């Protein structure tokens with residue numbers, strides 16, 4: 001595996017770097033460190049719309065649907081440069097989740113109807129998979145869809161049930177949703193994949209405020225919601241196949257190596273500014289050892305990611321390695337926020353947006369400490385979502401170790 005960039009790749013890197021420097025909105029600087037639960041819909045979409053205009057919104061899609069045709073190395077460079085500039089991450093729900101499902105399994109009408117809105121950002125999607133009691137054991141989901149026909153509504157499904165932890169559903173125009181269409185079949189065989197317009201009567205979205213104080217997730221209640229049969233993806237009762245395809249994509253992007261590199265750089269700056277008995281915290285044996293351990297683990301993860309990228313470029317899918325990337329990547333992301341809290345101590349509790357909201361102009365502590373505890377709490381989610389880390393360990397045990 002040759003890990004050096006070619007002269008063409010270096011030129012591409014410079015082009016990307018220059019584009020980000022000239023086009024990423026100044027007001028959103030540091031967007032990568034802001035919780036989405038505290039950003040407006042328009043702020044979350046701004047970078048998306050700029051990239052759409054440039055034609056760089058879906059480098060990972062086939063060219064015929066709007067992809068850039070970049071090599072895997074170019075995509076790697078693209079991710080690195082975005083992390084380096086700390087741009088706000090793009091939302092995955094349309095671009096990396098339902099979009100690929102639609103162009104892979106959808107019919108021509110569905111591609112025409114839905115792909116343009118995903119690319120432009122005009123349609124905001126949310127993911128309706130999890131339900132109370134059906135998270136890790138997703139196939140036990142109970143939201144049911146019954147097929148019906150009427151003169152007024154034509155062929156449609158009537159959907160009843162509820163979804164939970166639905167990220168940013170408060171802004172969503174559409175939800176891709178797993179529903180049970182055959183209650184008598186084996187759990188995985190009676191599920192279908194429906195696209196639901198969030199404006200349909202019978203849908204109620206209620207906020208869940210998480211322990212970082214943000215409104216990032218929701219409960220979604222569905223009561224006699226009418227969904228036209230045209231919004232069924234693929235075949236009825238084959239939804240599990242499409243759902244698994246989507247989850248594989250979700251996991252492979254989850255390692256976050258480039259962004260963790262940047263976060264460690266930031267952590268080191270904090271630890272160099274924080275003084276213990278007049279000397280930088282970063283110079284103490286204990287703290288510098290913890291940072292060194294993190295860096296070593298991140299380097300190992302990066303090599304693992306590069307190995308999977310190299311395999312992908314030869315046409316081999318991410319496979320169970322995606323589970324290794326997910327576990328190690330999220331553990332590292334969490335450890336970085338733990339060390340940041342350790343570094344800034346009590347000032348970690350300061351949350352600038354909330355202090356401004358109460359009219360308090362004085363923000364105690366150095367700038368870099370603001371929101372540190374909030375980040376720490378927010379990042380607890382990473383080992384739960386995208387398939388919890390315990391479930392990923394089970395996958396590795398079965399698929400890699402053959403246990």
Ligand SMILES: Cc1cc2nc3c(=O)[nH]c(=O)nc-3n(C[C@H](O)[C@H](O)[C@H](O)COP(=O)(O)OP(=O)(O)OC[C@H]3O[C@@H](n4cnc5c(N)ncnc54)[C@H](O)[C@@H]3O)c2cc1C
Nearest residue numbers: 127128129130134135136165166167381384385386388390
């Ligand atoms: C911030 C956040 C955002 C999310 N966004 C979305 C979203 O947009 N859409 C969506 O559909 N879902 C979303 N989820 C839900 C997420 O996918 C589930 O939380 C996750 O799958 C775990 O399911 P659960 O919460 O029901 O926990 P459970 O499945 O009840 O698990 C509870 C605990 O038991 C462990 N466990 C369960 N089964 C096993 C087993 N077989 N072996 C070992 N350990 C096990 C788990 O690892 C976990 O620690 C989100 C979750 C979070 C936290």
